[in-house]
Amino acid sequence: MQKNQLKKLFFAIAIYYALYLTAIGFQSSFWSDILSPIGPLVACLLIFDTYRKLDHDKIIHYNWIFFCLACLWWVLADTLWAVNALFLHENPEFFESILLFYVGTNAFLFIGLINHLIFSFRKWNFIQLIVDSLAITATAVFFFWVVFMGKDFHMLFAILEEGWMTTTTIFVDITALIGIMIWYYSIRSGKIPLFLRILSLSLIAFYLTDLVYYYLEISGKYVPNSMIDAIYVLSFLGLALGAKMQPIKKTSFFSSRLSYSNLGTHRKSLLLLLAPTIVALINGFVLSDTLIFLFIILIYEALTIYIQQSIREHALNLDLEDLVSERTKELVEKNKQLDFLSNQDIVTNLFNRRYFTEHLREMISTLQTGETLALLYIDVDRFKTINDTYGHDVGDEVLIKIAKRIEGIKPDSALLSRFGGDEFVLALHTNYGYQKMELLAQIIIEECSAAIHVGHYSFRLSVSIGIAIYPLDAGSSEMLIKNADMAMYQAKRQSHKNYLSFNEELNQKIQRKNTIEILLKQADFDKEFTLYFQPQFQVPETKLVGMEALLRWKPPGLDFISPSEFIPIAEEMDYIIPIGDWVMKKAIRQINTWNRNYHSNLKMGINVSAKQLYQTGFIKEMQVFMRKYGVAPEWVDIELTEGVAMDPGSHIFDVTRHFKRAGVSISIDDFGTGYSSLANLKLFPFDRIKIAKPLINAITADDYDLYITKYTVLLAKSLGIKTIAEGVETKAQFDVLCDLGCEEIQGFYLGKPVPAKDFEESFLLPHSPAIELTETQENPILSYEESLS
Numbered sequence: 001m002q003k004n005q006l007k008k009l010f011f012a013i014a015i016y017y018a019l020y021l022t023a024i025g026f027q028s029s030f031w032s033d034i035l036s037p038i039g040p041l042v043a044c045l046l047i048f049d050t051y052r053k054l055d056h057d058k059i060i061h062y063n064w065i066f067f068c069l070a071c072l073w074w075v076l077a078d079t080l081w082a083v084n085a086l087f088l089h090e091n092p093e094f095f096e097s098i099l100l101f102y103v104g105t106n107a108f109l110f111i112g113l114i115n116h117l118i119f120s121f122r123k124w125n126f127i128q129l130i131v132d133s134l135a136i137t138a139t140a141v142f143f144f145w146v147v148f149m150g151k152d153f154h155m156l157f158a159i160l161e162e163g164w165m166t167t168t169t170i171f172v173d174i175t176a177l178i179g180i181m182i183w184y185y186s187i188r189s190g191k192i193p194l195f196l197r198i199l200s201l202s203l204i205a206f207y208l209t210d211l212v213y214y215y216l217e218i219s220g221k222y223v224p225n226s227m228i229d230a231i232y233v234l235s236f237l238g239l240a241l242g243a244k245m246q247p248i249k250k251t252s253f254f255s256s257r258l259s260y261s262n263l264g265t266h267r268k269s270l271l272l273l274l275a276p277t278i279v280a281l282i283n284g285f286v287l288s289d290t291l292i293f294l295f296i297i298l299i300y301e302a303l304t305i306y307i308q309q310s311i312r313e314h315a316l317n318l319d320l321e322d323l324v325s326e327r328t329k330e331l332v333e334k335n336k337q338l339d340f341l342s343n344q345d346i347v348t349n350l351f352n353r354r355y356f357t358e359h360l361r362e363m364i365s366t367l368q369t370g371e372t373l374a375l376l377y378i379d380v381d382r383f384k385t386i387n388d389t390y391g392h393d394v395g396d397e398v399l400i401k402i403a404k405r406i407e408g409i410k411p412d413s414a415l416l417s418r419f420g421g422d423e424f425v426l427a428l429h430t431n432y433g434y435q436k437m438e439l440l441a442q443i444i445i446e447e448c449s450a451a452i453h454v455g456h457y458s459f460r461l462s463v464s465i466g467i468a469i470y471p472l473d474a475g476s477s478e479m480l481i482k483n484a485d486m487a488m489y490q491a492k493r494q495s496h497k498n499y500l501s502f503n504e505e506l507n508q509k510i511q512r513k514n515t516i517e518i519l520l521k522q523a524d525f526d527k528e529f530t531l532y533f534q535p536q537f538q539v540p541e542t543k544l545v546g547m548e549a550l551l552r553w554k555p556p557g558l559d560f561i562s563p564s565e566f567i568p569i570a571e572e573m574d575y576i577i578p579i580g581d582w583v584m585k586k587a588i589r590q591i592n593t594w595n596r597n598y599h600s601n602l603k604m605g606i607n608v609s610a611k612q613l614y615q616t617g618f619i620k621e622m623q624v625f626m627r628k629y630g631v632a633p634e635w636v637d638i639e640l641t642e643g644v645a646m647d648p649g650s651h652i653f654d655v656t657r658h659f660k661r662a663g664v665s666i667s668i669d670d671f672g673t674g675y676s677s678l679a680n681l682k683l684f685p686f687d688r689i690k691i692a693k694p695l696i697n698a699i700t701a702d703d704y705d706l707y708i709t710k711y712t713v714l715l716a717k718s719l720g721i722k723t724i725a726e727g728v729e730t731k732a733q734f735d736v737l738c739d740l741g742c743e744e745i746q747g748f749y750l751g752k753p754v755p756a757k758d759f760e761e762s763f764l765l766p767h768s769p770a771i772e773l774t775e776t777q778e779n780p781i782l783s784y785e786e787s788l789s
Helices: 003-025 029-035 038-052 059-087 096-121 126-147 153-161 164-186 194-219 227-245 255-259 274-283 287-343 353-365 383-390 392-409 434-449 477-493 504-522 563-573 576-597 618-628 652-662 678-683 693-697 703-718 731-740 756-763
Strands: 372-380 415-420 423-430 452-454 457-459 463-470 499-501 529-538 543-553 603-607 636-641 665-671 688-691 722-726 744-746
Touching: 003 029, 003 038, 003 227, 029 038, 029 059, 038 059, 038 227, 059 096, 059 227, 096 164, 096 194, 126 164, 126 274, 126 287, 164 194, 194 227, 274 287, 287 353, 353 372, 353 415, 353 423, 353 477, 372 392, 372 434, 372 477, 383 392, 392 415, 392 423, 392 434, 392 452, 434 463, 434 499, 463 477, 477 499, 477 504, 504 563, 529 576, 529 756, 543 563, 543 576, 543 756, 563 576, 576 603, 576 618, 603 665, 618 652, 652 665, 665 722, 688 703, 693 703, 693 722, 703 722, 703 731
Parallel strands: 463 499, 543 603, 603 636, 636 665, 665 688, 688 722, 722 744
Antiparallel strands: 372 423, 372 463, 415 423, 452 457, 529 543, 529 744
């Protein structure tokens, strides 16, 4: 109820009650009997209005109905009293029916009170509640025994002689008062709302007044329409006022019950001392009575201190248990997340490499005699281009869609995993052999080749698949994966299909690879490695301007091993770094010898791998070699493959900047074989572009390759970058390149790669006196196509 309405209601009740008190004060039985039922009737209506606005589904809300019925019963009793006294001129005290209505009021108030106490006590500490109840009950009973009974059993007998109705009502009154005192006294924490305080005081006023009434009635001293009746009416009006002060919310009755409890340090021991104090004021100081009260209070305090301490310790233990339980739940949840992350790929939600390798061992161990297990190793072709061009978010979406397509094709019992990057592996029990697995591989390839749409982008991708079967192709899970991987890489090199089953040819390649690894580890660089040099000419005048150092390897007792075969293996083994250092040293020493002996200014092209490029201290080591042999920086040209030079994800800009500071030139090798944008040329400080041999091969027969070469030359010239064509093998190719304005040429047409002595005799001695070379073996990294010759 709003404050203004509450004030008006309070004002109206105050006027009514003043009139009623006036009638009692003037001993007007007529007006007293007329006004007496009005107060309880108003209280009944106001309480019912409060009940009407609450949620009726809550059983506790029926408290207001009980209080409303109590007021109504009192109205009926007062009305019958007035009718008999004013109109029938009979003494109402002799009518048991009227007294029954008054007793009904006590019963309904008691029921509502008990319902509320049960509702409040059910979440309180039970042991403390029992101790509080015993202490307060003992104090209250002894108080009534001393004050009201005068410690005289005759008074008790007199009450019993009044009949069952009187005895029951007095018992209910005392019990209700004790219940209210237990409720109030037991509250040790929290704040009691104002409307509950008013309700409690109103009930206490009613029950105390009722006890006084019966005391006066039994003593023969009761006078109708006296202050006793005024206090009765006031107690009903107090109930109504409390009802209207309760906040009307769709919450449970006495919803603030949770804001207070019987747990806490706040004690009301002094209130118990009121009992002996009141007894002393009424009956005078009696030592025995005082000692009994003090004994009850001391025992109660001792038990309370012990119980509250135990409760606090128990609460602390519960808090610790809750904390441990909460932490345990968090750890369990974290472990679940870690287990998920350790087994699942977070992008595709497929199993990851770790789970797959462990589960693959289990699958192999459970194979029955005669059963086989096939493994398909799937790789997305040129996926790196998508990441580099469109970003990793788009790349992740592409991987998700590919994963879903493969998952939709695979048999239910098959195990699918994202093995890493753009690689997937599929393992399944099978007795069908290679033919069925190759058919499954074809289906996967066809499904993955369909257009993939991500946002505004559309991609058509291909996949390469390698197939290996246990135990036909491998004796362990590790070897099975390795062999399927080898088959997949071989499939990538094929032009007619994108899948391949592991076979004896691949097995021989693996054996060959293992042999080369062993030979590389045992190689004596100075005895087994040799540098070949291929001349580079300025055209059209065919003037020698430099050479490219190309590596050759002949292990003891074996033929030459192609660089295209051993260089990738050396890179896998990280042997490319010591090999590259050996090449760098020998090539720098050789160019110093030639330029100084022949008073020339030739440039030595030295191939550098990605692993060398990003090796700490690589450029400083190169400068040390140059200073040691007295080589001018302009005599050295560093050749980088297009993949390394144009990779936006690398640190090529910083690396090339350091090369330029050292004074050496930089060439992009095999330009035109990758997928980089020509526009990237302006971003990096390159000096020369080496147009790749595949473009040169078709320059006289394919207009497409001719136009690519033409525009590459034009763009390079506009950026101030020189161009050199490698792999020129015919005069027709030579003439076309001269017409296009290509500035330099390298290839078999003008000169094959040869050892240092042959190179000197063919390209240097005709122009100057012969010299004796002391070093003819070196070790640079080569251009793969040139090195195959």
